[in-house]
Structure formats: structure tokens, C-alpha cells
Amino acid sequence: MFERINIDSLYKRFLIFYDKRAQVVAISKDDNKVFIQRGNQPLIEREFSELVKEMESGNVSVVKNLAAPVNTFNATPEQQAEIVRREAYFFAMMRYQKPTKHAEEVIQKVSFDSKDPIGFSRSDLCKKWKVFVTDGYSAAPQVLCKNRNSSNRIIEEVEKLMTYSIYKVYMVKGGVSGAKTWKFFSDEFDKREYKCEKPTVRTLQRRINKISEFEKVRTRLGESEAKKRFRQKFHKYDINIPLEEVQLDSGHFNIGLLEFLGGKKYYMGTVSIDLAFDVGTASLLGYCIHVGKKSEHSGFIVNMLSHAINQKPDDDYIQFGLPRFVKLDAGVGYRAETTRLYLDTIQCGYEITAVRTPWAKAFVESFIKKLRLDFFEGTEGYLGKFDPDIYTDTGVKAEAQLTVEQFKQKFANFVREYHNTSLKRLNNLTPNQAWIEGSKLIPPEVADDVAGLRKYKGLKVNHKYNIQYRLTHQYEFFNAPILLSLYDEFCKLKKTKAKQPDLYLDFLVDPNDATSISVIKPDVLCEQPGRLELIEIPNTDSNSIGKSFAQLDAVRNGTEVLNGAPVFVDYDGKTGYRDFTPPGDLIDISNNELESPAEIEAELDSILASPAVNEYQSDTDTSDEVFETITLENNEVYLSE
Amino acid sequence: MNNRKMRFYGKKASKFFPSIKNKKTMRGDSEFEICAMLDFEFDDDVISWQAQPQSYIYKIGENEHRYTPDVLKKNKDGSFDFIEIKPKVFTKDKSFIKKYGYLNDFFLMRYNRPLKLMTEDDFYHEIKLKNYKALYRYRNYDFSRYQLEKAFEYMQGAKVVGDIYETVSKFNVTKAFAPALFATKKVLVDLTKPFNFDSKVEGIAYV
Numbered sequence: 001m002f003e004r005i006n007i008d009s010l011y012k013r014f015l016i017f018y019d020k021r022a023q024v025v026a027i028s029k030d031d032n033k034v035f036i037q038r039g040n041q042p043l044i045e046r047e048f049s050e051l052v053k054e055m056e057s058g059n060v061s062v063v064k065n066l067a068a069p070v071n072t073f074n075a076t077p078e079q080q081a082e083i084v085r086r087e088a089y090f091f092a093m094m095r096y097q098k099p100t101k102h103a104e105e106v107i108q109k110v111s112f113d114s115k116d117p118i119g120f121s122r123s124d125l126c127k128k129w130k131v132f133v134t135d136g137y138s139a140a141p142q143v144l145c146k147n148r149n150s151s152n153r154i155i156e157e158v159e160k161l162m163t164y165s166i167y168k169v170y171m172v173k174g175g176v177s178g179a180k181t182w183k184f185f186s187d188e189f190d191k192r193e194y195k196c197e198k199p200t201v202r203t204l205q206r207r208i209n210k211i212s213e214f215e216k217v218r219t220r221l222g223e224s225e226a227k228k229r230f231r232q233k234f235h236k237y238d239i240n241i242p243l244e245e246v247q248l249d250s251g252h253f254n255i256g257l258l259e260f261l262g263g264k265k266y267y268m269g270t271v272s273i274d275l276a277f278d279v280g281t282a283s284l285l286g287y288c289i290h291v292g293k294k295s296e297h298s299g300f301i302v303n304m305l306s307h308a309i310n311q312k313p314d315d316d317y318i319q320f321g322l323p324r325f326v327k328l329d330a331g332v333g334y335r336a337e338t339t340r341l342y343l344d345t346i347q348c349g350y351e352i353t354a355v356r357t358p359w360a361k362a363f364v365e366s367f368i369k370k371l372r373l374d375f376f377e378g379t380e381g382y383l384g385k386f387d388p389d390i391y392t393d394t395g396v397k398a399e400a401q402l403t404v405e406q407f408k409q410k411f412a413n414f415v416r417e418y419h420n421t422s423l424k425r426l427n428n429l430t431p432n433q434a435w436i437e438g439s440k441l442i443p444p445e446v447a448d449d450v451a452g453l454r455k456y457k458g459l460k461v462n463h464k465y466n467i468q469y470r471l472t473h474q475y476e477f478f479n480a481p482i483l484l485s486l487y488d489e490f491c492k493l494k495k496t497k498a499k500q501p502d503l504y505l506d507f508l509v510d511p512n513d514a515t516s517i518s519v520i521k522p523d524v525l526c527e528q529p530g531r532l533e534l535i536e537i538p539n540t541d542s543n544s545i546g547k548s549f550a551q552l553d554a555v556r557n558g559t560e561v562l563n564g565a566p567v568f569v570d571y572d573g574k575t576g577y578r579d580f581t582p583p584g585d586l587i588d589i590s591n592n593e594l595e596s597p598a599e600i601e602a603e604l605d606s607i608l609a610s611p612a613v614n615e616y617q618s619d620t621d622t623s624d625e626v627f628e629t630i631t632l633e634n635n636e637v638y639l640s641e
Numbered sequence: 642m643n644n645r646k647m648r649f650y651g652k653k654a655s656k657f658f659p660s661i662k663n664k665k666t667m668r669g670d671s672e673f674e675i676c677a678m679l680d681f682e683f684d685d686d687v688i689s690w691q692a693q694p695q696s697y698i699y700k701i702g703e704n705e706h707r708y709t710p711d712v713l714k715k716n717k718d719g720s721f722d723f724i725e726i727k728p729k730v731f732t733k734d735k736s737f738i739k740k741y742g743y744l745n746d747f748f749l750m751r752y753n754r755p756l757k758l759m760t761e762d763d764f765y766h767e768i769k770l771k772n773y774k775a776l777y778r779y780r781n782y783d784f785s786r787y788q789l790e791k792a793f794e795y796m797q798g799a800k801v802v803g804d805i806y807e808t809v810s811k812f813n814v815t816k817a818f819a820p821a822l823f824a825t826k827k828v829l830v831d832l833t834k835p836f837n838f839d840s841k842v843e844g845i846a847y848v
Contacts, residue, residue: 223652241775324778340657344666347659347781349675354654440806441837442775443816448783600752604721607694607713608663 005055005062007048010034014063017044021063070140079143086139088114089125090132100126154203155196161188162199162207170208171219178205224356231359239280242438246285246308246323247364248301248334250274251371252294255382256400257407259554266554267397268292268404273371273411274300276308276323277364281434282423283319284367284415289408290512292550298336299511302458305342309447316416319435321444326350327361333458338508341532342456346447375414404551455518455534457508465503470537471517473509474549475556477540478517486525486535493524508534514544514552660690661781667692673761674711677726679773680764681714682780685826690714694723699747701740708744710756722757723748729760772832775820782821787814789827793845802830803838 010024015036022038034051036044046054054060075083092106093099099106103122111119120128128142135141152159165185169176176184182201189198208216218226239245252272259266269292276285286308288300311320326343328334330352343350353360376382380401383394402410419431426434447453461473465487470479487503494501506520521533539545544552658667658678669675669692681687694713699706712724725744731737741758748756792812799805805828809819822828823836829843830836 243778244775322778324774343657344659347661347778349659350657352655352657354652357654360654439816442820445778445782445817446815597753601719601721604713604715604752608689608691608715610691610694 005052007032007034010048010051010062016061016063018059070138070144072140072144075140075144082143083139085114085116085118086128086132086143088116089120090129090137090139093125093129094137099129103129154199155194158189158194158196158199161185161192162204164188165204166208166211171211171216173220173222175220178208181208227357240434240438241280241442242278242283242319242435243280243285243321243323243444244325244442245279246326247277247279247361248275248304248326248328249277249361249364249368250296250301250331250333251368252386253372253376253382254384254386254396255376255379255402255407256396257291257381258400258403259551260403261551261554267400268550268554270294270396271407272296272300274304275364275367276304276326277367278319278323278435279363281319281431281438282363282426283419283431283435285319285321285323287411287415288512289404289411290548290550291404296331296333297458297511298333298339298460299458299509301333301336301339302342302456303510303512305339305346306454306456309346309453310450311446314412314416316419316432318432319419320446322346322447323348327353329353329358329361330355336458338456338458338460342458345453345456371414374418375411379410452534455508455536457510457513457518459509459511460506461509462504462506465505467500470540471505471507471519473507473517474514474553476514476544476549476552478537479540480535480537482535483519483537486521489525490522507537509549511550512548514547514549515539658692661777662687663689663691665691670711673728673765674726676770677712677724677759677764679770679777681712682777683773686717688715688717697747699743701743721752721754723752723754724757724759726759729762732758732760766833768835769833772836775836776824776832779817779821779824782817782825784821784825784827787812787818796828796845799828799842799845801838801842802836802840805842806838 007027007029011027013024015022015024017036017038020038022036022044024034025037025043026035027033028035032048034046034048036046038044051060055062089106089110092110093102096102103125107120107122107125110116131142132139154162162185165181165188169184170178170181175181179201182204185204186198214226214230217229250272253270255271257268257271259268272290272292272294274288274290274296276287277283278285286304286306288304288307290297290300309320309322323346326348328339328350333339335352340350358365372385381396381399383396383399422428422430422433429437463471463473465471465483467487469477470483472478490503491501503522505522508518508520516536516538518534519537521535523529526533656669656672656675658669658675659665660667660678660682662682667678669678674692678690678692681690691713692711693709696707696709699708710723711726712722714722714724716722725741727737732741741756745756748754792809792814795811796805796808799808802823805822806819809822812818823830823832826846828845830840831843834840
């Protein structure tokens with residue numbers, strides 16, 4: 001588009017005047033003259049006709065000012081609608097030679113035609129029309145470039161007092177309401193005897209409204225509530241490799257199970273299932289069903305991990321292998337010493353999620369929900385999610401119908417069915433198909449020493465060795481010839497006057513398998529002290545094979561279903577509770593002088609060889625700490641004595 | 642044990658990394674540090690490393706502060722490096738620059754080596770880390786039970802990763818054999834590009 005040049009349009013315009021930037025500083029319409037400032041030179045005077053000739057010859061050219069564009073990209077739908085509304089009036093006015101004289105007529109016509117409920121007053125439309133013309137016949141600037149900041153009439157001190165009041169009584173835990181905040185502010189205002197006008201409640205409320213909702217909830221109701229109310233998902237999972245990430249969780253289900261033993265019916269308790277869910281292929285990698293009180297127990301979790309890692313006897317259950325990374329919550333059983341020892345043994349990275357953040361392992365939580373809806377709903381004896389506020393005539397015990405074996409079979413069938421059902425998340429592949437597809441490039445890895453790995457059991461127990469009964473756990477007896485030779489060796493090393501010194505042994509127990517226990521060989525008897533050596537000791541009772549301690553307990557201690565109170569088969573696992581040790585054991589660097597390179601290297605080598613951060617290792621005495629400090633004063637660094 | 646004692650669980654997630662190189666489980670403060678640890682594992686110039694190696698107490702004015710370097714690593718040439726791993730955006734913070742300056746001076750005085758700062762520019766590559774994560778599990782694969790030289794004779798003509806997998810499928814080995822070749826850099830591929838069957842084989846390092 002060409003610009004039409006006349007003497008008026010040149011005023012204050014920039015020119016390229018004989019290859020140098022210049023500006024028209026004044027014009028004289030009477031003489032038809034233009035005054036040009038070129039750098040530091042004296043003012044140049046030209047007649048307009050002369051200047052036009054110079055422009056035609058190419059010696060002078062007018063610099064075209066760039067338009068300041070309006071940012072319409074960020075316009076909200078409301079702003080866009082407002083632009084369209086105003087343009088309807090302005091375009092109607094443009095038909096007239098003197099538009100403002102026909103403003104009322106235009107308002108009447110356009111508001112009727114476009115069914116505009118807002119409309120315009122005459123004077124308002126005339127004002128807006130003038131802005132529309134000056135903005136180059138565009139309605140966007142007056143909507144989008146509106147300066148909404150009005151000057152503040154409240155003095156700074158009063159503003160500060162308002163802020164102080166808000167943070168003193170409103171933005172605190174269990175803070176008061178907005179009205180009471182204003183009362184506090186009002187009292188303070190009166191005390192200080194300000195002469196200016198007191199801001200109203202509405203003004204204070206506006207200040208409160210300016211604070212972000214998240215911050216308000218966080219300070220008034222607490223961090224947990226704020227997280228719950230404002231939680232958002234910012235990243236997308238794009239894992240499609242098997243075993244890349246496995247999430248663990250336990251679900252407790254309100255369904256009672258029975259057991260028929262010796263021709264009698266026993267109530268076993270409610271069901272809890274520990275699950276290992278593979279995120280990449282949406283497969284259930286492994287699980288452990290246990291019956292009893294609702295608790296998360298390291299014994300079951302190691303059992304579940306063991307199930308997840310090993311190949312299953314069922315040909316359809318193809319999911320197995322060592323996971324690369326496991327996500328678990330801060331439950332007692334998960335952060336137990338034995339669970340983490342097991343994860344370290346299989347060289348699996350793991351993350352213990354923050355407390356009260358179930359969304360950190362959303363996939364397994366979602367699967368538990370699916371279990372409730374698709375599997376448990378409709379199963380005989382299921383009473384729905386436990387709610388302590390609801391009173392019912394039925395009880396879990398009274399409704400119990402399935403035996404443990406029946407339930408296990410039902411659950412296995414459900415898992416098989418689930419693994420062969422196509423999922424939208426996997427692009428309509430079934431979890432089994434996704435597993436096969438993913439395993440082509442990154443196949444699952446199997447543990448080298450599976451038999452050795454099976455010795456790792458979840459529950460750590462400390463018990464005195466008894467020469468007559470050997471080792472006992474929950475009224476079961478465990479013995480093998482190796483125990484006696486172990487004790488003999490211990491007696492020789494002990495060198496005490498007592499004929500039979502006490503030997504306390506740590507052993508690992510799998511609550512779901514009473515067939516055997518794994519004794520941890522004492523450090524003094526180990527060939528390689530510091531390394532974990534496990535010895536498998538079988539149960540002396542041949543009837544215990546394949547049975548859990550709970551099943552054996554039910555026969556021994558349990559009452560029949562119709563007699564008295566239910567017997568909850570529970571385990572008194574104490575693992576996982578850990579005293580938090582105070583920080584300490586810092587390096588002693590009290591030597592101020594620079595050591596020789598050889599000494600430094602020796603020290604650094606010893607640091608590298610030190611054990612890694614393992615919480616479950618015993619902590620050394622920290623009472624004799626000697627620190628060296630570096631004192632930093634006046635921006636100088638020196639080592640203090 | 643002279644390591645830093647950290648809270649085991651609580652408001653922050655705790656992350657543990659099993660180091661195959663050091664045969665220890667290390668603990669990182671963040672996913673960012675875990676990524677750096679993964680990089681150390683694949684870096685042939687690093688012989689061994691230790692996360693949160695030692696704690697030091699230092700004073701600024703009257704106040705006592707505690708500092709633990711993120712990593713101490715030993716390089717192939719025998720040198721040691723103390724490393725602080727930080728996202729680049731935090732390194733521009735004035736208080737950090739001041740603190741880092743003090744600590745750097747301290748490590749120079751004490752160990753005659755600076756406290757190195759590692760940011761995402763030094764190790765973070767999204768695709769590379771994704772590949773590292775997938776292949777890391779095969780780093781400790783035991784090749785000693787196989788005749789590798791014989792295996793490589795069959796792999797000589799391989800041009801893409803798929804060819805290696807196809808050849809390996811004919812061997813009497815476990816399925817993890819093929820990816821373990823790439824994880825242990827016995828067969829070289831560009832891991833900064835997506836790792837799939839069509840990835841180009843750049844060479845066989847073993848031969």
C-alpha cells in the first residue's frame with residue numbers, strides 16, 4: 001500500500017536525507033516550506049515541491065513507521081466476542097458521512113438486529129468511535145490494550161496495615177473470616193489514629209481475593225488439603241518397555257474367607273492382596289494373597305516380589321523378570337529392612353514415594369479400583385469398601401462363603417482374563433500382546449541363582465537356639481543336621497565356661513510358606529564376614545508343605561465359624577519400625593595443613609570404599625565427633641583451629 | 642559410616658539407585674541426580690563413584706552449615722572429582738554462587754581439587770537417558786560362560802540392531818544376550834538416537 005505524501009503528513013517524520021538519517025522538525029504551510037534536522041548540521045530549509053523532486057530522484061526517502069501490532073493471540077473468548085460486538089456498531093456507523101450524528105439510530109438498529117443485551121449509550125458509542133478511528137479503524141486495541149490500572153487512593157502505610165492484618169489473622173492455620181479480619185484491621189487503624197478515610201470491608205476483601213487460592217488453602221487448612229484440592233498432572237507416561245517401572249501397593253478387601261480343615265469350618269479373616277503392577281505393559285507382574293488382619297507386612301511383600309520375578313507354572317501367565325525400577329509407598333512393610341535388602345540383592349532401583357501422595361503410583365491404585373469394580377463386586381461374601389460410619393446387620397464373618405483355595409482360583413482366573421483383554425491405553429493390544437511386543441527389544445532378565453534368591457524371605461525373626469527343639473516359629477519346629485554343627489562350631493569359638501552358651505539366631509520367614517525358614521549365618525561363623533549367608537532349614541512337620549502359618553494356626557488356635565468371636569489370624573511382625581538415628585559421624589578434617597598427594601588419594605580411596613547410604617545398616621557411635629570448620633568472615637576463607 | 646544421614650521417608654520421595662559399577666545401592670536427592678548416576682555408570686572414564694560421600698561442617702559468620710557433595714568419582718587416569726549436581730537455573734542464584742565460591746575454596750585448600758559443578762548441559766540428553774534406563778539392567782550380564790569370539794564371527798555382517806537380534810536368536814543363549822551386547826558396549830550403536838531394531842550398528846568393539 002502506497003502512502004500519500006503531503007506537507008502535513010511529513011511533520012515529525014524521519015527521512016533518509018542523502019544517506020543520513022534526518023527528521024522533519026517543523027513545517028510552514030503558508031510558505032509551503034519544510035525544516036529538516038540532519039545530524040548535528042544547521043537546520044535545512046526546503047520547499048515542499050523541491051523536496052518531492054529530491055524524493056523522486058531517490059536522494060531522499062521517507063522512513064515508514066512500523067505499526068504497533070496488537071497481540072490478539074492471547075485474547076480470551078470473551079475479549080474476542082467483545083471486539084465482534086463493537087465492530088458491529090462501528091461498521092454500521094461507517095455508512096454515514098457524519099457518524100456520531102446517527103449514533104442513536106445505529107444503537108437502536110444494531111442492538112435489535114444482533115440481539116445484543118448490553119448495548120451502548122450514545123455518548124459512550126461516540127467516544128469509542130473516535131478511539132476506533134484513531135486506532136486505524138480497528139476495535140481490537142480498545143479492548144485488548146486497555147490500561148486497567150487506576151491510581152491507588154489508599155496511602156502506603158494503610159496498605160501495609162491491611163497486608164499485616166491479613167497475614168496476622170487471616171493467612172494462618174485456622175484463620176478467621178474476611179469480616180473478622182476487617183474488624184482486626186479497623187481496630188488497628190483506630191489505634192494508630194490515621195487521618196485519612198478508613199478502607200471499607202470490600203476493599204480489604206479485594207486484597208484477600210488477590211492472594212492465590214492455593215496459598216490460602218495451604219496456610220489456612222494445611223499442605224495436605226492444598227495438595228488434595230489442587231493436584232495436577234503435568235507429565236505423561238510414555239513407557240512401553242516391560243519391567244521399566246513396576247509399582248507396588250496393597251489392597252484390603254472386605255471379604256471373609258473360610259477354611260475346611262479336619263472336617264471343620266474355620267473363619268480365616270479378610271483378604272489383602274499385595275500387587276506388583278508393570279506400568280509399561282499394564283500387566284500384573286505378581287501378587288500375594290494373604291488372609292488375616294489388614295496390614296502391610298514385609299513377609300508378604302517379599303513373597304509377592306518373588307512371585308513377580310519368577311516364571312509362573314501357568315503357561316498363560318507370561319509376565320516375569322527382574323524389574324529395573326520399583327515404586328513403593330512409605331508403608332511399614334515396604335520400607336522394612338528385609339524388603340529393601342531383597343531389592344538390593346536383585347539390583348533393582350527403587351523410589352519410596354512421599355507420604356499421602358497416592359497419585360505418585362497412580363497405575364497400581366487405578367488397578368486396585370478396577371479390582372474392586374470388576375472382580376470383587378458381585379463376588380459372594382464381598383460387602384463393599386469398608387466404611388466405619390455404616391452399620392449393617394451382616395458381618396464379614398457371617399457372609400463368608402469362599403474358601404482360600406476357591407478365592408485364589410477365582411483371582412487367578414480374573415488375572416488370566418485381564419491379561420487377554422484389549423486395553424485402550426495399549427492401542428487396543430492386550431497386556432499379554434504388549435508384553436510380547438515389548439520383550440522383543442528389551443527381553444526380561446532372570447535371576448542367575450533362583451534357588452538362592454528363594455531363600456530370601458520377608459519376615460526377620462530373632463530366636464534363641466534350643467538344643468532340644470532347635471528353632472521354633474509360631475509353634476512350628478525347624479531342624480536340620482547343619483544346625484547342630486553350626487552350634488558346635490559356635491561353642492568352640494565362644495570360649496566361655498558355660499557348657500551350653502546361648503546362641504541367638506536371626507532367621508527369615510515367609511508367612512505364606514511354613515515349609516522352611518532361612519537362617520542368617522552369624523558373622524563369626526561366616527567365611528566372608530559382612531556378607532549375607534543363608535541356610536535353609538526345613539519344617540519337621542511333613543504336613544506343613546505348601547501351607548501358610550495362618551492355615552496351620554487356624555487348626556491349632558482357631559475357633560469354628562459358629563462359635564464365639566472370629567479369630568483373626570495375624571502376624572506380629574515387628575520389622576519396619578526403625579528408630580531414627582541422629583545425624584553424625586562426620587569426617588574429621590582437623591588437620592589444617594595441606595596433606596601430601598599420596599595421603600589425599602588414600603583418604604579419597606577410603607571414602608569411595610565406604611558403604612553407601614543404606615539406612616538399615618547399624619549406625620556407629622556418634623558421641624566423639626570432631627569437626628573441622630571453615631569460618632568465613634569478611635569474604636575470606638580459612639580453617640579454624 | 643561417614644555418609645550423610647537422610648530422612649528415610651516423609652514429605653519427599655526417596656530414590657535409590659543400584660550401582661553395578663560399585664556394587665552398592667546409592668541414594669540420590671532427586672531424579673536429576675539419579676540421571677547423573679546413570680551417566681556415570683555408562684561412562685568408561687569413571688572407574689568408581691560414591692553418592693553423598695562425606696559431610697562437612699562450615700561456618701559463615703556465626704552460623705554453622707552442613708554440606709555434602711553429591712558425588713565423589715574416581716577417573717580412569719587416577720584423578721578424583723568432587724561433584725555438585727545442580728540444574729542450571731539454580732546455579733544463577735546469587736546465594737548459591739556465594740556458597741559455591743566458599744566451598745570451592747575449601748575443597749581446593751583441603752584436597753587440592755575444586756568442587757566441580759555439573760548441570761544438565763554436561764550429561765542430560767533425553768533420548769540417551771531413556772536408552773540408558775532400558776539397557777542398564779543388562780550391564781552386569783555374565784558373558785564369561787559363552788565363547789564371544791565365536792559369536793562375533795557370526796555377527797560380522799550386521800548393519801542394524803535387528804540383524805544382531807536375529808543372529809543371536811540362533812545361539813544357545815538367554816534372551817538378555819543381545820541387549821547386553823549394546824549395554825556393555827561390545828557392539829556400538831549411537832544411543833543419542835532412539836534405540837530400536839532399525840538403529841545402525843557402528844561397530845563391534847570386541848573384535
